Amino acid sequence: MPDARISVVTSPSIRLLATDIDGTLLNPQFQISECDLAALRRAHAAGIEIALVTGRRHTFALPIAKQLGFGLWLISSNGAVTRSLAGETFHRDLMPAETCRRLVGAMQEFRGNAVLTFDTELKGAIVVEHLDEMGPSIRRWLEKNMEYIEFVVPIERALVRDPVQAMFCGTMARMSQALLALEHAGMDGAITVLRTEYPARDLSMIDVLNAGCSKGHALERWAAYRGYRREEVMAVGDNHNDVEMLEFVGHPVIMGNACEELRGRGWTVTHGNDACGVAAAVQMALGADVSENRVLRTWRTGIKDHHRK
Numbered sequence: 001m002p003d004a005r006i007s008v009v010t011s012p013s014i015r016l017l018a019t020d021i022d023g024t025l026l027n028p029q030f031q032i033s034e035c036d037l038a039a040l041r042r043a044h045a046a047g048i049e050i051a052l053v054t055g056r057r058h059t060f061a062l063p064i065a066k067q068l069g070f071g072l073w074l075i076s077s078n079g080a081v082t083r084s085l086a087g088e089t090f091h092r093d094l095m096p097a098e099t100c101r102r103l104v105g106a107m108q109e110f111r112g113n114a115v116l117t118f119d120t121e122l123k124g125a126i127v128v129e130h131l132d133e134m135g136p137s138i139r140r141w142l143e144k145n146m147e148y149i150e151f152v153v154p155i156e157r158a159l160v161r162d163p164v165q166a167m168f169c170g171t172m173a174r175m176s177q178a179l180l181a182l183e184h185a186g187m188d189g190a191i192t193v194l195r196t197e198y199p200a201r202d203l204s205m206i207d208v209l210n211a212g213c214s215k216g217h218a219l220e221r222w223a224a225y226r227g228y229r230r231e232e233v234m235a236v237g238d239n240h241n242d243v244e245m246l247e248f249v250g251h252p253v254i255m256g257n258a259c260e261e262l263r264g265r266g267w268t269v270t271h272g273n274d275a276c277g278v279a280a281a282v283q284m285a286l287g288a289d290v291s292e293n294r295v296l297r298t299w300r301t302g303i304k305d306h307h308r309k
Helices: 021-025 033-044 058-066 098-104 110-114 136-144 171-181 213-224 238-246 277-285 292-309
Strands: 018-021 049-053 074-076 081-082 090-093 114-115 126-128 150-151 164-168 193-200 203-210 232-235 253-254
Touching: 018 033, 018 213, 018 253, 018 277, 021 058, 021 277, 033 049, 033 203, 033 277, 049 058, 049 114, 058 074, 058 098, 058 203, 081 213, 090 213, 098 110, 098 164, 110 114, 110 164, 110 171, 114 171, 136 203, 136 238, 164 171, 193 238, 213 238, 232 277, 238 253, 253 277
Parallel strands: 018 049, 018 232, 049 074, 126 150, 232 253
Antiparallel strands: 074 081, 081 090, 114 126, 114 164, 164 203, 193 203
Protein backbone atom coordinates (compact mmCIF):
# COMPACT_ATOMS: atom_id res chain seq x y z
CA MET A 1 0.00 0.00 0.00
CA PRO A 2 1.43 3.43 -0.88
CA ASP A 3 2.12 6.04 1.78
CA ALA A 4 -1.08 7.40 3.34
CA ARG A 5 -0.50 10.84 1.88
CA ILE A 6 0.34 10.13 -1.74
CA SER A 7 1.00 13.52 -3.25
CA VAL A 8 -0.45 16.95 -3.69
CA VAL A 9 -0.30 18.97 -6.88
CA THR A 10 -0.08 22.44 -5.38
CA SER A 11 -1.88 24.20 -8.19
CA PRO A 12 -4.68 22.93 -10.43
CA SER A 13 -2.61 23.47 -13.58
CA ILE A 14 -3.34 20.17 -15.32
CA ARG A 15 -5.11 20.67 -18.64
CA LEU A 16 -4.77 17.15 -20.06
CA LEU A 17 -5.00 13.87 -18.15
CA ALA A 18 -4.01 10.74 -20.06
CA THR A 19 -4.75 7.35 -18.58
CA ASP A 20 -3.92 3.83 -19.63
CA ILE A 21 -6.80 1.32 -19.64
CA ASP A 22 -5.74 -2.22 -18.68
CA GLY A 23 -4.25 -2.46 -15.20
CA THR A 24 -4.96 1.24 -14.65
CA LEU A 25 -8.48 2.41 -15.42
CA LEU A 26 -9.88 -1.13 -15.33
CA ASN A 27 -9.97 -2.85 -11.95
CA PRO A 28 -9.07 -6.55 -11.46
CA GLN A 29 -12.60 -7.45 -12.59
CA PHE A 30 -11.92 -5.61 -15.88
CA GLN A 31 -14.45 -2.90 -15.05
CA ILE A 32 -14.24 0.83 -14.37
CA SER A 33 -14.86 1.34 -10.66
CA GLU A 34 -17.65 3.77 -9.80
CA CYS A 35 -15.23 6.09 -7.99
CA ASP A 36 -12.86 6.25 -10.97
CA LEU A 37 -15.75 6.89 -13.33
CA ALA A 38 -17.13 9.70 -11.14
CA ALA A 39 -13.67 11.24 -10.76
CA LEU A 40 -13.01 11.36 -14.51
CA ARG A 41 -16.41 12.97 -15.04
CA ARG A 42 -15.55 15.58 -12.39
CA ALA A 43 -12.25 16.32 -14.11
CA HIS A 44 -13.99 16.66 -17.46
CA ALA A 45 -16.58 19.01 -15.96
CA ALA A 46 -13.74 21.07 -14.47
CA GLY A 47 -12.28 21.60 -17.95
CA ILE A 48 -9.51 18.99 -17.89
CA GLU A 49 -9.27 17.07 -21.16
CA ILE A 50 -9.28 13.29 -20.70
CA ALA A 51 -7.49 11.02 -23.16
CA LEU A 52 -7.36 7.24 -23.05
CA VAL A 53 -3.96 5.91 -24.12
CA THR A 54 -3.93 2.16 -24.59
CA GLY A 55 -2.30 -0.82 -26.20
CA ARG A 56 -5.75 -1.96 -27.30
CA ARG A 57 -6.77 -1.36 -30.87
CA HIS A 58 -9.29 1.46 -31.30
CA THR A 59 -12.38 -0.72 -31.79
CA PHE A 60 -11.60 -2.87 -28.73
CA ALA A 61 -11.13 0.25 -26.56
CA LEU A 62 -14.38 1.93 -27.65
CA PRO A 63 -16.73 0.14 -25.22
CA ILE A 64 -14.54 1.31 -22.32
CA ALA A 65 -14.35 4.90 -23.60
CA LYS A 66 -18.10 5.13 -24.13
CA GLN A 67 -18.74 4.36 -20.47
CA LEU A 68 -17.22 7.71 -19.49
CA GLY A 69 -20.18 9.52 -21.00
CA PHE A 70 -18.39 12.40 -22.73
CA GLY A 71 -16.48 12.98 -25.94
CA LEU A 72 -12.77 12.26 -25.93
CA TRP A 73 -9.81 11.12 -28.02
CA LEU A 74 -8.28 7.67 -27.93
CA ILE A 75 -4.61 6.99 -28.53
CA SER A 76 -4.71 3.30 -29.35
CA SER A 77 -2.40 0.48 -30.44
CA ASN A 78 0.39 1.92 -28.25
CA GLY A 79 0.41 5.23 -30.12
CA ALA A 80 -0.15 4.09 -33.69
CA VAL A 81 -3.66 5.55 -34.04
CA THR A 82 -5.14 8.74 -32.56
CA ARG A 83 -8.88 8.93 -33.17
CA SER A 84 -11.89 10.51 -31.51
CA LEU A 85 -14.74 8.66 -29.92
CA ALA A 86 -16.81 9.91 -32.87
CA GLY A 87 -14.40 8.31 -35.36
CA GLU A 88 -12.39 11.33 -36.55
CA THR A 89 -8.76 10.40 -37.20
CA PHE A 90 -6.02 12.80 -36.13
CA HIS A 91 -2.94 10.68 -36.87
CA ARG A 92 -1.90 7.18 -37.92
CA ASP A 93 1.62 5.76 -37.74
CA LEU A 94 1.42 2.50 -39.66
CA MET A 95 4.23 0.00 -40.17
CA PRO A 96 5.28 -0.34 -43.82
CA ALA A 97 4.18 -3.73 -45.15
CA GLU A 98 7.70 -4.50 -46.36
CA THR A 99 9.12 -3.84 -42.88
CA CYS A 100 6.53 -6.18 -41.39
CA ARG A 101 7.35 -8.83 -44.00
CA ARG A 102 11.02 -8.66 -43.00
CA LEU A 103 10.05 -8.89 -39.34
CA VAL A 104 7.93 -12.01 -39.77
CA GLY A 105 10.67 -13.60 -41.86
CA ALA A 106 13.22 -12.94 -39.14
CA MET A 107 10.92 -14.37 -36.45
CA GLN A 108 10.12 -17.71 -38.10
CA GLU A 109 10.29 -19.59 -34.80
CA PHE A 110 7.54 -17.41 -33.35
CA ARG A 111 5.09 -17.14 -36.22
CA GLY A 112 2.64 -19.25 -34.19
CA ASN A 113 2.64 -16.44 -31.62
CA ALA A 114 2.31 -13.68 -34.23
CA VAL A 115 -0.73 -11.41 -34.59
CA LEU A 116 -1.05 -8.68 -37.21
CA THR A 117 -3.57 -5.87 -36.75
CA PHE A 118 -4.95 -3.56 -39.44
CA ASP A 119 -6.88 -0.31 -39.19
CA THR A 120 -10.28 -1.58 -40.19
CA GLU A 121 -13.46 -2.56 -38.36
CA LEU A 122 -14.13 -5.51 -40.65
CA LYS A 123 -13.00 -9.14 -40.65
CA GLY A 124 -9.27 -9.06 -41.25
CA ALA A 125 -8.61 -6.39 -38.62
CA ILE A 126 -6.76 -9.16 -36.79
CA VAL A 127 -4.76 -11.78 -38.69
CA VAL A 128 -3.17 -14.94 -37.30
CA GLU A 129 -2.06 -18.23 -38.77
CA HIS A 130 -3.67 -20.29 -35.99
CA LEU A 131 -4.39 -20.21 -32.26
CA ASP A 132 -2.56 -23.38 -31.25
CA GLU A 133 0.49 -21.68 -29.71
CA MET A 134 -1.29 -18.77 -28.02
CA GLY A 135 -1.56 -18.84 -24.24
CA PRO A 136 -4.97 -19.10 -22.50
CA SER A 137 -5.29 -15.34 -21.84
CA ILE A 138 -4.57 -14.40 -25.44
CA ARG A 139 -6.90 -17.09 -26.71
CA ARG A 140 -9.70 -15.56 -24.60
CA TRP A 141 -8.96 -12.10 -26.04
CA LEU A 142 -8.94 -13.48 -29.57
CA GLU A 143 -12.16 -15.36 -29.01
CA LYS A 144 -13.84 -12.10 -27.95
CA ASN A 145 -12.66 -10.61 -31.25
CA MET A 146 -13.49 -13.59 -33.45
CA GLU A 147 -15.69 -11.53 -35.78
CA TYR A 148 -12.59 -9.50 -36.74
CA ILE A 149 -10.13 -12.40 -37.08
CA GLU A 150 -8.93 -13.84 -40.36
CA PHE A 151 -6.73 -16.93 -40.49
CA VAL A 152 -4.04 -16.58 -43.18
CA VAL A 153 -1.24 -19.09 -43.88
CA PRO A 154 1.43 -17.98 -44.34
CA ILE A 155 0.66 -14.77 -42.48
CA GLU A 156 2.74 -12.73 -44.97
CA ARG A 157 -0.07 -13.15 -47.49
CA ALA A 158 -2.11 -10.65 -45.45
CA LEU A 159 0.46 -7.90 -46.04
CA VAL A 160 -1.21 -6.38 -49.08
CA ARG A 161 -1.51 -3.12 -47.09
CA ASP A 162 0.37 -1.54 -44.21
CA PRO A 163 -0.54 -3.00 -40.80
CA VAL A 164 -0.96 -1.00 -37.62
CA GLN A 165 1.45 -3.34 -35.87
CA ALA A 166 2.67 -6.87 -35.33
CA MET A 167 2.36 -8.57 -31.96
CA PHE A 168 3.94 -11.64 -30.45
CA CYS A 169 1.84 -13.05 -27.61
CA GLY A 170 2.32 -15.92 -25.20
CA THR A 171 3.64 -17.00 -21.83
CA MET A 172 6.32 -15.02 -20.01
CA ALA A 173 8.98 -17.64 -20.75
CA ARG A 174 8.09 -17.90 -24.43
CA MET A 175 8.09 -14.13 -24.93
CA SER A 176 11.44 -13.77 -23.15
CA GLN A 177 12.83 -15.94 -25.95
CA ALA A 178 11.01 -13.81 -28.53
CA LEU A 179 12.58 -10.63 -27.13
CA LEU A 180 16.03 -12.15 -27.50
CA ALA A 181 15.22 -13.15 -31.07
CA LEU A 182 14.07 -9.59 -31.83
CA GLU A 183 17.37 -8.22 -30.55
CA HIS A 184 19.16 -10.31 -33.18
CA ALA A 185 16.64 -9.80 -35.98
CA GLY A 186 18.61 -7.00 -37.66
CA MET A 187 15.62 -4.62 -37.47
CA ASP A 188 17.29 -1.82 -35.48
CA GLY A 189 16.10 1.61 -36.61
CA ALA A 190 13.12 0.19 -38.50
CA ILE A 191 10.83 -0.78 -35.61
CA THR A 192 9.84 0.07 -32.04
CA VAL A 193 9.52 -2.83 -29.60
CA LEU A 194 7.23 -2.41 -26.58
CA ARG A 195 6.19 -5.01 -24.06
CA THR A 196 3.28 -5.45 -21.68
CA GLU A 197 3.51 -8.10 -19.00
CA TYR A 198 1.11 -9.58 -16.45
CA PRO A 199 3.16 -12.12 -14.47
CA ALA A 200 0.21 -13.22 -12.33
CA ARG A 201 -1.56 -14.31 -15.52
CA ASP A 202 1.64 -15.66 -17.14
CA LEU A 203 0.90 -13.31 -20.04
CA SER A 204 3.33 -11.28 -22.11
CA MET A 205 2.66 -9.23 -25.25
CA ILE A 206 5.38 -7.78 -27.43
CA ASP A 207 4.11 -5.00 -29.67
CA VAL A 208 6.23 -4.20 -32.71
CA LEU A 209 5.40 -0.86 -34.30
CA ASN A 210 6.85 1.55 -36.81
CA ALA A 211 10.10 3.23 -35.79
CA GLY A 212 9.49 6.07 -33.34
CA CYS A 213 5.93 5.02 -32.54
CA SER A 214 4.92 4.86 -28.88
CA LYS A 215 2.34 6.13 -26.44
CA GLY A 216 4.76 8.89 -25.49
CA HIS A 217 5.32 10.14 -29.03
CA ALA A 218 1.60 10.10 -29.75
CA LEU A 219 0.71 11.95 -26.55
CA GLU A 220 3.42 14.53 -27.19
CA ARG A 221 2.04 15.07 -30.71
CA TRP A 222 -1.50 15.47 -29.39
CA ALA A 223 -0.48 17.83 -26.57
CA ALA A 224 1.41 20.04 -29.03
CA TYR A 225 -1.62 20.15 -31.33
CA ARG A 226 -3.87 21.13 -28.44
CA GLY A 227 -1.40 23.73 -27.19
CA TYR A 228 -0.57 22.06 -23.87
CA ARG A 229 2.88 22.32 -22.33
CA ARG A 230 4.23 19.09 -20.88
CA GLU A 231 3.96 20.71 -17.43
CA GLU A 232 0.20 20.83 -17.98
CA VAL A 233 -0.10 17.12 -18.75
CA MET A 234 -0.56 14.25 -16.28
CA ALA A 235 -0.37 10.59 -17.29
CA VAL A 236 -1.29 7.49 -15.30
CA GLY A 237 0.05 4.03 -16.16
CA ASP A 238 1.14 0.69 -14.80
CA ASN A 239 3.20 -1.27 -17.33
CA HIS A 240 6.36 -1.28 -19.45
CA ASN A 241 4.59 0.14 -22.51
CA ASP A 242 3.67 3.27 -20.50
CA VAL A 243 7.28 4.34 -19.90
CA GLU A 244 7.61 6.74 -22.85
CA MET A 245 4.28 8.38 -22.00
CA LEU A 246 5.27 8.85 -18.37
CA GLU A 247 8.69 10.20 -19.36
CA PHE A 248 7.08 12.85 -21.56
CA VAL A 249 4.56 14.36 -19.16
CA GLY A 250 5.24 16.88 -16.41
CA HIS A 251 3.19 14.87 -13.90
CA PRO A 252 3.81 11.11 -14.20
CA VAL A 253 1.73 8.94 -11.87
CA ILE A 254 2.04 5.17 -11.57
CA MET A 255 -0.45 2.75 -10.13
CA GLY A 256 0.09 0.93 -6.85
CA ASN A 257 0.07 -2.27 -8.90
CA ALA A 258 2.68 -0.95 -11.37
CA CYS A 259 5.50 -3.21 -12.57
CA GLU A 260 8.94 -2.96 -10.97
CA GLU A 261 10.47 -1.13 -13.94
CA LEU A 262 8.17 1.84 -13.29
CA ARG A 263 8.60 1.76 -9.53
CA GLY A 264 12.32 2.45 -9.68
CA ARG A 265 12.00 5.83 -11.41
CA GLY A 266 10.85 8.03 -8.54
CA TRP A 267 7.44 8.76 -10.02
CA THR A 268 4.40 9.53 -7.86
CA VAL A 269 2.58 6.37 -6.80
CA THR A 270 -1.20 6.33 -6.47
CA HIS A 271 -3.40 3.50 -5.19
CA GLY A 272 -3.75 0.24 -7.08
CA ASN A 273 -6.42 -0.46 -9.67
CA ASP A 274 -8.31 -2.33 -6.96
CA ALA A 275 -8.55 0.81 -4.80
CA CYS A 276 -9.47 3.67 -7.15
CA GLY A 277 -5.96 4.75 -8.08
CA VAL A 278 -7.21 6.79 -11.03
CA ALA A 279 -9.61 8.69 -8.75
CA ALA A 280 -6.72 9.62 -6.48
CA ALA A 281 -4.73 10.83 -9.50
CA VAL A 282 -7.68 12.96 -10.59
CA GLN A 283 -7.74 14.56 -7.15
CA MET A 284 -4.07 15.41 -7.62
CA ALA A 285 -4.86 16.92 -11.02
CA LEU A 286 -7.58 19.05 -9.45
CA GLY A 287 -5.17 20.24 -6.79
CA ALA A 288 -7.13 18.50 -4.03
CA ASP A 289 -5.82 16.92 -0.84
CA VAL A 290 -5.09 13.26 -1.48
CA SER A 291 -5.17 11.16 1.66
CA GLU A 292 -5.70 7.43 1.70
CA ASN A 293 -8.72 7.59 4.00
CA ARG A 294 -10.41 10.24 1.91
CA VAL A 295 -9.95 8.33 -1.34
CA LEU A 296 -11.14 5.05 0.14
CA ARG A 297 -14.13 6.80 1.75
CA THR A 298 -15.07 8.23 -1.66
CA TRP A 299 -14.68 4.76 -3.19
CA ARG A 300 -16.90 3.07 -0.60
CA THR A 301 -19.56 5.79 -0.93
CA GLY A 302 -19.57 5.32 -4.68
CA ILE A 303 -20.02 1.56 -4.32
CA LYS A 304 -22.89 2.02 -1.85
CA ASP A 305 -24.59 4.52 -4.16
CA HIS A 306 -24.16 2.10 -7.06
CA HIS A 307 -25.88 -0.74 -5.13
CA ARG A 308 -28.79 1.54 -4.17
CA LYS A 309 -29.64 2.11 -7.85
